[in-house]
Amino acid sequence: xxxxxxxxxxxxxxxxxxxxxxxxxxxxxxxxxxxxxxxxxxxxxxxxxxxxxxxxxxxxxxxxxxxxxxxxxxxxxxxxxxxxxxxxxxxxxxxxxxxxxxxxxxxxxxxxxxxxxxxxxxxxxxxxxxxxxxxxxxxxxxxxxxxxxxxxxxxxxxxxxxxxxxxxxxxxxxxxxxxxxxxxxxxxxxxxxxxxxxxxxxxxxxxxxxxxxxxxxxxxxxxxxxxxxxxxxxxxxxxxxxxxxxxxxxxxxxxxxxxxxxxxxxxxxxxxxxxxxxxxxxxxxxxxxxxxxxxxxxxxxxxxxxxxxxxxxxxxxxxxxxxxxxxxxxxxxxxxxxxxxxxxxxxxxxxxxxxxxxxxxxxxxxxxxxxxxxxxxxxxxxxxxxxxxxxxxxxxxxxxxxxxxxxxxxxxxxxxxxxxxxxxxxxxxxxxxxxxxxxxxxxxxxxxxxxxxxxxxxxxxxxxxxxxxxxxxxxxxxxxxxxxxxxxxxxxxxxxxxxxxxxxxxxxxxxxxxxxxxxxxxxxxxxxxxxxxxxxxxxxxxxxxxxxxxxxxxxxxxxxxxxxxxxxxxxxxxxxxxxxxxxxxxxxxxxxxxxxxxxxxxxxxxxxxxxxxxxxxxxxxxxxxxxxxxxxxxxxxxxxxxxxxxxxxxxxxxxxxxxxxxxxxxxx
Numbered sequence: 247x248x249x250x251x252x253x254x255x256x257x258x259x260x261x262x263x264x265x266x267x268x269x270x271x272x273x274x275x276x277x278x279x280x281x282x283x284x285x286x287x288x289x290x291x292x293x294x295x296x297x298x299x300x301x302x303x304x305x306x307x308x309x310x311x312x313x314x315x316x317x318x319x320x321x322x323x324x325x326x327x328x329x330x331x332x333x334x335x336x337x338x339x340x341x342x343x344x345x346x347x348x349x350x351x352x353x354x355x356x357x358x359x360x361x362x363x364x365x366x367x368x369x370x371x372x373x374x375x376x377x378x379x380x381x382x383x384x385x386x387x388x389x390x391x392x393x394x395x396x397x398x399x400x401x402x403x404x405x406x407x408x409x410x411x412x413x414x415x416x417x418x419x420x421x422x423x424x425x426x427x428x429x430x431x432x433x434x435x436x437x438x439x440x441x442x443x444x445x446x447x448x449x450x451x452x453x454x455x456x457x458x459x460x461x462x463x464x465x466x467x468x469x470x471x472x473x474x475x476x477x478x479x480x481x482x483x484x485x486x487x488x489x490x491x492x493x494x495x496x497x498x499x500x501x502x503x504x505x506x507x508x509x510x511x512x513x514x515x516x517x518x519x520x521x522x523x524x525x526x527x528x529x530x531x532x533x534x535x536x537x538x539x540x541x542x543x544x545x546x547x548x549x550x551x552x553x554x555x556x557x558x559x560x561x562x563x564x565x566x567x568x569x570x571x572x573x574x575x576x577x578x579x580x581x582x583x584x585x586x587x588x589x590x591x592x593x594x595x596x597x598x599x600x601x602x603x604x605x606x607x608x609x610x611x612x613x614x615x616x617x618x619x620x621x622x623x624x625x626x627x628x629x630x631x632x633x634x635x636x637x638x639x640x641x642x643x644x645x646x647x648x649x650x651x652x653x654x655x656x657x658x659x660x661x662x663x664x665x666x667x668x669x670x671x672x673x674x675x676x677x678x679x680x681x682x683x684x685x686x687x688x689x690x691x692x693x694x695x696x697x698x699x700x701x702x703x704x705x706x707x708x709x710x711x712x713x714x715x716x717x718x719x720x721x722x723x724x725x726x727x728x729x730x731x732x733x734x735x736x737x738x739x740x741x742x743x744x745x746x747x748x749x750x751x752x753x754x755x756x757x758x759x760x761x762x763x764x765x766x767x768x769x770x771x772x773x774x775x776x777x778x779x780x781x782x783x784x785x786x787x788x789x790x791x792x793x794x795x796x797x798x799x800x801x802x803x804x805x806x807x808x809x810x811x812x813x814x815x816x817x818x819x820x821x822x823x824x825x826x827x828x829x830x831x832x833x834x835x836x837x838x839x840x841x842x843x844x845x846x847x848x849x850x851x852x853x854x855x856x857x858x859x860x861x862x863x864x865x866x867x868x869x870x871x872x873x874x875x876x877x878x879x880x881x882x883x884x885x886x887x888x889x890x891x892x893x894x895x896x897x898x899x900x901x902x903x904x905x906x907x908x909x910x911x912x913x914x
């Protein structure tokens with residue numbers, strides 16, 4: 247009699263690192279996996295080779311449709327810890343019980359490009375968070391920019407069609423610098439605010455760990471008494487908000503197209519866990535109409551000076567995925583995944599997303615049971631009468647699969663509100679069915695002007711350069727002229743400069759919105775600045791002083807600064823130091839700073855190029871050079887801001903420079 251315990255059917259993991267025999271998917275042990283079954287050594291392959299057919303069939307179907315947008319992404323696990331109870335505003339358990347730690351999964355992404363595109367293209371970044379709460383999954387599906395291009399979801403297919411590679415050539419990939427995108431912008435002036443963000447440095451983040459996240463839409467918080475408050479969600483990175491410069495972003499796209507995903511993975515593996523604080527902007531229902539903008543308009547921000555951000559908790563990402571496909575690729579987000587105490591507003595873009603996301607998952611993940619994929623499963627039990635369908639993984643037991651029923655005592659039965667059942671907010675609605683837009687949504691330019699006014703001078707210059715680059719790639723004169731006409735509503739000087747750069751017509755009439763309002767929170771010049779987790783290249787040109795080098799590296803480690811030692815070839819310097827990169831494998835664009843240690847009278851050309859590009863990108867540059875004539879052919883101003891002599895001042899000023907990040911006053 248076989249006394250072995252029966253194997254229970256349940257969700258499971260497969261560890262291919264364990265010693266185990268190779269089997270088919272049915273558990274049959276396989277004795278040969280390199281050769282098909284043939285009729286003779288040189289004969290045809292036989293149809294009866296079930297192992298070959300199973301293996302090849304699975305391979306043929308391994309790829310699922312990639313996301314239409316946000317296809318290129320990277321994810322990580324973590325947790326969320328609440329600082330203070332928000333019971334005054336919501337009954338959501340994970341926002342009221344400070345003793346609970348809520349598991350999360352976050353997926354970052356670009357919008358336009360395919361899965362094979364580059365990380366550092368100019369684009370909006372997706373920032374989607376799945377909270378696995380005790381009351382069900384809550385998905386906060388947002389971006390690294392707080393507004394969007396359109397006001398109504400019915401335009402979303404048009405916007406994406408315009409943004410994507412043009413259909414007759416499938417060019418360009420992962421870029422908005424082409425005619426159809428800018429034609430859409432010129433024809434849809436509601437995009438004015440968002441396109442200013444997209445042309446700003448926010449569109450080329452230094453790291454996924456160093457960008458803000460926004461829920462974009464206006465939601466509602468509902469407390470236990472049924473009282474409602476409007477809310478916007480923010481993620482504030484503890485490392486601050488930092489970006490690349492455009493030339494640097496383009497170089498990285500060629501040198502390391504996986505720059506952002508590698509940066510996130512390595513940071514987590516090192517224990518430099520990325521952290522964001524959750525902030526809420528809250529408006530009482532009674533104050534809905536007390537602003538000079540419509541709080542339901544997804545192309546508008548709530549300026550933080552008018553509606554302060556209340557910091558309520560912290561999210562930490564502390565575990566990389568075990569399998570990219572099973573977790574990052576199969577995770578399914580949906581803004582309609584909410585818990586008691588969180589509800590929707592009448593934002594017309596949000597309303598459309600509530601339909602679109604489920605519909606997309608049905609196609610991409612092959613049917614209605616995508617919630618059973620492990621990464622999508624809630625941590626709380628779920629019971630309903632939904633059965634069967636493609637990819638049904640559960641074995642449902644019982645006779646009944648409908649509501650109401652008497653045969654099973656009406657189980658599962660709806661939960662009363664007082665026992666945690668979800669109840670939609672009972673908003674009073676009074677209006678006629680109509681296709682149109684509220685007049686309160688018609689101010690397209692004021693906040694675009696507010697954003698530009700709020701930027702530091704270097705940010706404004708970068709924005710104008712970005713418009714010039716993008717529109718300079720367009721072929722249609724009409725498209726260029728229309729885009730300049732849009733800018734003419736925002737800032738006449740910007741329109742004039744861009745028009746001059748791209749050879750477009752400047753409208754005769756100045757239609758610039760007149761406002762000098764600013765919001766300091768919109769400028770990255772006001773962000774947190776620290777050296778921690780940044781990376782410097784240590785360039786060796788000649789023979790280094792081992793003792794000094796070791797001492798400098800020890801100091802870098804005290805500030806949690808990463809480093810790579812770069813030389814012409816890889817070799818061991820000392821028992822604890824070795825060259826990790828060569829000038830062929832490393833590039834200045836992949837680092838936040840550089841240290842040059844040179845003992846010769848003539849610098850290697852690769853060294854000169856490296857430090858010159860570091861200088862060109864406004865980064866800190868430190869030097870310990872025996873003979874400065876070696877740098878005669880290099881276009882670096884040695885006494886410029888952010889250039890340090892290690893032999894005179896030591897490494898501390900350089901570390902302070904790494905905290906600052908960039909020295910915009912520097913010129914070649």
